[in-house]
Amino acid sequence: MNDIRIPGFKRRKKATIVVDETPKPSQKMVDVLIVGAGFAGLGTAIRLRQAGVHNVVILERGTEVGGTWRDNQYPGAACDIVSNLYSYSFAQNPDWSRSFSGSGEILGYIRQLVKRFDLERLIRFGQNVTGMVFDEPAGIWNVNTADGQTHRARAVVMCQGPLSNSSWPKIPGLETYRGHKIHSARWDHGYDFRGKKVAVVGTGASSIQIVPELVKQAAQVKVFQRTPGWVMPRPDYVSPEWSKKLFARVPAAQSAFRELLFWVHESMALGVVWTTPMTSVMERLMRMYLRSEVKDPWLRRQLTPDFRLGCKRILISNDWYKSLQAPNCELVTWPIAGMSPKGIRTVEGIEHQFDCIVFATGFDVSKAGSPFPVTGLGGRNLDSDWARGAQAYKSVNVSGYPNVFLTFGPNSGPGHNSALVYMEAQIGYIVRGVGKLLGEDLAVLDVKPEVQKAHNDEIQKRLRRTNWNSGCKSWYLTEDGFNSTMYPGLATQYRSQMARFDGKAYRTVPMTVREPV
Amino acid sequence: MQLELDKMLAKIKDSQWALADIDWDAPGRELVTENKELYPKLKAFMADLMWIEHVGARGFAAMAKKAPTEDLREIYRYFHAEEQKHANAEMALMKRWGMLDDADTLPEPNINIRLVVEWLDTYADDMPLSVLGSVIPMLEITLDGALCKFLLDTVDDPVCHAAFEKINADEARHLGVDFHVLEMLGHGPLYRQTLEFVAKLLDPRLMIGIASYLPLLNKMRDNLVELGLKEEKLYTAVQKYERIGGTPGGRRNPWFRLISRQGRWVIDRANRAYHVPVDALVKLTAKIPPRALPPVPTWVKQLTWKPAA
Ligand SMILES: Cc1cc2nc3c(=O)[nH]c(=O)nc-3n(C[C@H](O)[C@H](O)[C@H](O)COP(=O)(O)OP(=O)(O)OC[C@H]3O[C@@H](n4cnc5c(N)ncnc54)[C@H](O)[C@@H]3O)c2cc1C
Ligand SMILES: [Fe+2]
Ligand SMILES: [Fe+2]
Numbered sequence: 001m002n003d004i005r006i007p008g009f010k011r012r013k014k015a016t017i018v019v020d021e022t023p024k025p026s027q028k029m030v031d032v033l034i035v036g037a038g039f040a041g042l043g044t045a046i047r048l049r050q051a052g053v054h055n056v057v058i059l060e061r062g063t064e065v066g067g068t069w070r071d072n073q074y075p076g077a078a079c080d081i082v083s084n085l086y087s088y089s090f091a092q093n094p095d096w097s098r099s100f101s102g103s104g105e106i107l108g109y110i111r112q113l114v115k116r117f118d119l120e121r122l123i124r125f126g127q128n129v130t131g132m133v134f135d136e137p138a139g140i141w142n143v144n145t146a147d148g149q150t151h152r153a154r155a156v157v158m159c160q161g162p163l164s165n166s167s168w169p170k171i172p173g174l175e176t177y178r179g180h181k182i183h184s185a186r187w188d189h190g191y192d193f194r195g196k197k198v199a200v201v202g203t204g205a206s207s208i209q210i211v212p213e214l215v216k217q218a219a220q221v222k223v224f225q226r227t228p229g230w231v232m233p234r235p236d237y238v239s240p241e242w243s244k245k246l247f248a249r250v251p252a253a254q255s256a257f258r259e260l261l262f263w264v265h266e267s268m269a270l271g272v273v274w275t276t277p278m279t280s281v282m283e284r285l286m287r288m289y290l291r292s293e294v295k296d297p298w299l300r301r302q303l304t305p306d307f308r309l310g311c312k313r314i315l316i317s318n319d320w321y322k323s324l325q326a327p328n329c330e331l332v333t334w335p336i337a338g339m340s341p342k343g344i345r346t347v348e349g350i351e352h353q354f355d356c357i358v359f360a361t362g363f364d365v366s367k368a369g370s371p372f373p374v375t376g377l378g379g380r381n382l383d384s385d386w387a388r389g390a391q392a393y394k395s396v397n398v399s400g401y402p403n404v405f406l407t408f409g410p411n412s413g414p415g416h417n418s419a420l421v422y423m424e425a426q427i428g429y430i431v432r433g434v435g436k437l438l439g440e441d442l443a444v445l446d447v448k449p450e451v452q453k454a455h456n457d458e459i460q461k462r463l464r465r466t467n468w469n470s471g472c473k474s475w476y477l478t479e480d481g482f483n484s485t486m487y488p489g490l491a492t493q494y495r496s497q498m499a500r501f502d503g504k505a506y507r508t509v510p511m512t513v514r515e516p517v
Numbered sequence: 518m519q520l521e522l523d524k525m526l527a528k529i530k531d532s533q534w535a536l537a538d539i540d541w542d543a544p545g546r547e548l549v550t551e552n553k554e555l556y557p558k559l560k561a562f563m564a565d566l567m568w569i570e571h572v573g574a575r576g577f578a579a580m581a582k583k584a585p586t587e588d589l590r591e592i593y594r595y596f597h598a599e600e601q602k603h604a605n606a607e608m609a610l611m612k613r614w615g616m617l618d619d620a621d622t623l624p625e626p627n628i629n630i631r632l633v634v635e636w637l638d639t640y641a642d643d644m645p646l647s648v649l650g651s652v653i654p655m656l657e658i659t660l661d662g663a664l665c666k667f668l669l670d671t672v673d674d675p676v677c678h679a680a681f682e683k684i685n686a687d688e689a690r691h692l693g694v695d696f697h698v699l700e701m702l703g704h705g706p707l708y709r710q711t712l713e714f715v716a717k718l719l720d721p722r723l724m725i726g727i728a729s730y731l732p733l734l735n736k737m738r739d740n741l742v743e744l745g746l747k748e749e750k751l752y753t754a755v756q757k758y759e760r761i762g763g764t765p766g767g768r769r770n771p772w773f774r775l776i777s778r779q780g781r782w783v784i785d786r787a788n789r790a791y792h793v794p795v796d797a798l799v800k801l802t803a804k805i806p807p808r809a810l811p812p813v814p815t816w817v818k819q820l821t822w823k824p825a826a
Contacts, residue, residue, distance in 0.1 A: 296815050297638075297814070297815075298814055298815045298816045299815065301642070306582060334598045334601070335591075335594055335595055335598055337530075337533035337535065338533065340535075340537075342825070343825075345533070345535045345537075346598065347533060347595055347598035347599060347602065348598045348599075348601040348602045348605060348819070349534070349535050349536040349601070349602035349605050349606060349824070350535070350536060350605065350821065350823070350824065350825070350826050351535055351536075351537050351824060351825045351826070352825075352826050353825050353826065473587055
């Protein structure tokens with residue numbers, strides 16, 4: 001029995017892959033094809049159907065829904081935005097057990113969505129999308145999957161997730177290590193940490209959740225840090241029974257609470273997105289927190305960030321600093337020189353030997369280039385169009401790629417608020433776009449290049465004033481420092497930008513020859 | 518001396534070595550342990566050397582927080598660790614030669630080292646890059662450079678040579694970057710540099726630093742002479758600092774000029790105006806009871822001779 005599994009979460013029996021049992025070269029055509037069954041893909045399907053679009057299919061490469069929350073089940077995994085806001089406003093859950101719910105509970109919520117909105121039959125599991133090509137005369141996307149199928153759709157919504165491909169760090173000799181290796185986004189629940197010497201590489205959002213749990217189990221934990229982040233304590237509480245009852249009985253009360261949380265986060269943008277007096281106040285508070293938690297000046301120095309707040313994601317934790325000071329834990333800040341069969345060699349010349357190394361090193365984020373080959377008008381491909389940084393119109397449409405919609409597209413990332421707030425705004429916009437495409441029976445709905453360019457010029461101009469572009473290195477930026485991930489503003493601004501679908505921004509071509517369906 | 522820092526960083530990353538690369542039990546230790554005359558002096562010398570590396574490491578740690586570019590910051594992070602590696606390797610040699618009193622205690626630092634450690638711990642992070650970036654090359658070229666060469670001339674143990682081949686290769690890169698930065702520091706309006714220089718010189722925190730640094734140098738010189746190092750060798754090293762650092766940019770840097778001047782004083786024993794007070798400081802500091810100093814900072818405790826942890 002291993003006790004690191006998140007309580008209340010039962011893993012489904014291994015892989016009952018529901019592969020479409022009737023493979024055929026030309027699949028039935030659908031109105032909307034969605035790639036990915038994470039929060040975004042499922043949310044899009046729900047809203048489309050509520051808007052009357054029923055001919056929808058979701059292709060998911062995995063064997064179950066949930067995306068991020070299916071993959072990230074490491075000990076301690078939880079959201080760092082209060083669950084009431086890290087959930088859909090159109091599907092609120094009165095039962096969140098605590099302020100920041102664990103991964104298992106969030107996955108349970110996602111599964112609940114599938115049940116409640118009857119999505120299961122739309123999903124084709126085991127379908128890894130490998131590319132898609134636009135058939136311009138027909139106004140149809142041909143979407144290919146790894147098993148050789150081609151799906152046909154009037155519109156495609158790409159919901160493959162911003163953080164769905166876990167990445168190993170580029171450490172020389174990584175492959176020579178003989179001990180056990182675990183990636184945070186593919187946890188090995190069978191491994192027993194008791195009595196083991198363990199390394200955790202990385203000190204980002206996942207690591208600060210994993211380390212406090214590992215310290216409780218392993219004999220020794222060494223944490224390898226490159227750059228320290230800003231850490232904020234979180235108001236962690238177990239939801240009182242009365243609030244669950246209240247929210248169940250009076251949904252408006254939960255909406256009001258959600259609204260309050262939204263505005264608390266919005267106000268943080270003033271410190272996080274831009275450098276303002278509030279940034280300094282917040283930095284001062286976090287330094288005071290560090291000081292109160294860490295008495296040793298050298299350790300404190302090692303944990304003090306040398307970039308402005310907001311330049312990278314703020315880390316939220318109550319027990320990170322404490323666990324680093326546990327008797328069986330050590331923070332290693334020497335640069336990593338390479339890996340050897342027995343462990344990690346750092347530049348101070350010492351080989352740190354381990355039974356197991358946990359990589360909490362994050363994800364391959366595609367900031368330049370497309371996640372899979374996408375061929376648009378006149379054979380152009382998204383990969384080269386985005387080679388020097390991804391660009392889109394309002395983060396959802398890309399000129400030259402008609403009838404394609406993105407969630408978490410370029411410059412849609414929140415630095416200070418729930419990803420789902422942004423996602424809902426995108427989904428709303430996509431539903432209106434799809435509505436126009438189908439309602440007016442268009443073959444082509446393509447954002448005008450000059451409109452997209454003007455939008456991006458404005459975004460980049462506004463980005464220049466934000467903390468992300470203030471000279472620090474982070475995964476938000478490409479190698480050349482181009483920011484194609486973050487939205488430079490308040491969630492409120494983003495929402496209002498997405499509230500209207502401006503038909504005039506798009507070039508449209510009506511469908512003339514109707515394909516037989 | 519112009520240098521492309523990104524290429525240098527790549528080279529540094531490619532040139533990593535570990536204590537485990539050296540066989541610390543290979544034959545040859547008796548070349549040191551059975552040399553009765555050399556042994557006690559070498560023991561004191563190695564302890565000094567290892568502490569100087571460690572102090573240098575802390576200096577680079579401070580610089581890593583000040584460097585103007587990401588590449589240079591990263592280079593200093595590496596140099597910080599590499600100096601630590603040198604200290605660790607030198608401790609491993611001491612271990613090999615039976616110079617560590619017991620496996621888990623560090624060699625006793627002399628009082629002047631202790632004072633410098635104390636000063637670094639308290640003030641190094643407050644010093645501007647111009648001060649640190651001008652002092653470090655001097656330390657590297659005289660102490661690191663001259664000492665290591667001297668050691669190899671004196672000690673025949675092949676393991677010592679194997680270790681210092683690696684250490685010296687690192688040092689060559691350190692010096693390259695040190696003098697590149699020294700040159701860089703000289704850019705910018707002269708009046709501003711001079712003003713900042715004067716303002717900083719009057720900073721009591723720096724004065725304390727100077728007051729702990731000067732006796733350390735004199736003490737080191739004495740220890741070296743004791744061990745048989747020719748003073749001319751030190752003199753050559755100081756001249757090298759002046760020569761390599763004396764680029765147009767370097768000469769505009771008032772810190773460079775102060776430090777080269779002071780370097781000459783250190784090696785010129787006839788300069789009584791300098792040596793009488795500094796030697797007095799050495800004597801005076803020798804009277805400070807170790808108990809009067811606060812406990813060593815925790816960064817010191819990371820030193821180890823053990824290749825694997
Ligand atoms: C550990 C962790 C914690 C997080 N915590 C928070 C938080 O607290 N608050 C917050 O706002 N955000 C958080 N995020 C961000 C999080 O990614 C988003 O909030 C959200 O879950 C993204 O949902 P998604 O549907 O867009 O992507 P995902 O959940 O990644 O889903 C994408 C799905 O697409 C599938 N897919 C990918 N490529 C293909 C393909 N080629 N073919 C077929 N299917 C494909 C994947 O298998 C996956 O199921 C966190 C992220 C991580 C990794
Ligand atoms: Fe050195
Ligand atoms: Fe050096």
